[in-house]
Amino acid sequence: MLDDFFTRALVAGIGIAIITGPLGCLVIWRRLSYFGDTLAHSALLGVTLAYAFSLNIAFSVFVISAVIALLLLHLQKRTRLAGDSLLGLLAHSTLAIGLVLMGFLSSIRFDIMGLLFGDILAVTLQDIALVWIGGFIILGILYFIWKSLFSATVNYDLASAEGMQPNIYNMIFTLLLAGVIALSIKMIGTLLITGLLIIPAAASRNITNNPKQMVFVAILIGILSVTIGLFTSLELNTSSGPSIIVIALILFIISLIPLQLKGKLQK
């Protein structure tokens, strides 16, 4: 069954949607959308280095994302630039460094479009194993640290005062985020991964009323986006990554309807 490229894409995509659901909710709650974006941009540098030193791509991307994340935490303490400026600085300079380095590696042919937008239809069995095993580990860690992480998300001071050690868990969360980007870079691409993190979680917010519900519905919407997106791309012969994000957007728009209706009823 898994020898069919389409089935493989589906299995890998659903795996990614299950991981991005909960992490996407946390990204939204913590207002870290641009942070995710920055990590994704820096991933290009990770890919270049992987080719240059023939490393595993996911591993290399994870290391670079983690370094960038820690660098950001450090810079936030050391400079007076606002958070969004720092993010822009890191995102585009790592992207540029990645592209410049690529120029030096002229012997290797890079598929730039593939890196930016991913190529989920080229997924191998090895990739599937990586996504599901990696995803299992990420979600396992997330499950164990959920209470501390969540309380730190609601209010840092309160979590800190009541012994939840938010510093440690914020750091772990950052590493998990780097992990997700590393796992999904090949399939979704650097430019679209933030979309898969944020859009399903945002759609879920519109129709849920407690945190756990929001996480589960975000996973469902992610799975729906991947599934419908892939079938649409097969049917209409459109690129698969962008099709998935377009479907997620359509689901987001649909999720607004209950809010609109409620607003009208109240008027």
Add this chain to the structure above:
Amino acid sequence: MSKNNLLVSLENAGIYKSPKWLIRGVSLEVKSGQIVTLIGPNGSGKTTTAKMVLNILEPDEGSLKRYTNKIAYVPQKINIDWTMPLRVVDFMRLTNNLSNNEIIESLNQTGVEKLFKEQIHGLSGGEFQRVLLARAIAKKPELLVLDEPVQGVDFNGEIDLYNIIKNISANLNCGILLVSHDLHFVMSATDHVICLNGHICCSGKPSSVIKDKAYIELFGEHRSKTLTYYQHDHDHTHSSDGSVSS
């Protein structure tokens, strides 16, 4: 528990934030069953001192000693973003696992048990303050730190909440560190008052502090003379939503 039921002590502690000391030379102790109040004008370092006691901020000089880990905190300000759907019941479970009964019991103590399933975003300032207090009580802490716990609460509610705080200290035998600008309550229930203005101006029993020169300079003489605990007789009582019950 260690000597004299001491829960926490600061010794000559201070926080420096370029280019000045936010607060310096603070020494204080909180023991079980004791209510210690920090008063002082805006920017005098009350919240900073509370955060040192809670170990949120590490003192740049001096030291903190803590003899308990059962701590609950009611911060001065909490903004919960709309993007996070959060019901009162979820908020109550933020840092510890509680059964529904325990949650209702605590909410009941601050008069907001009806809000159990409500969204946090829909609460009024006063209701939210009551939920914050209920959450802290539910932890059954040994040390409770309250930073302006009655802000946004109407006048009768304020007295109501201060009575609840007094009861907590008696029932749970916990130590309370209270940050307040509300002198009425300070005079009526506090065991020890510390008056801050970047440093400790004066401290002691409420009755002696109000006669202190430093205190009068800070708050003005007319205010120190009119300090009496507001008390009046009602032939009815109000529940938290304002309705009259007998």
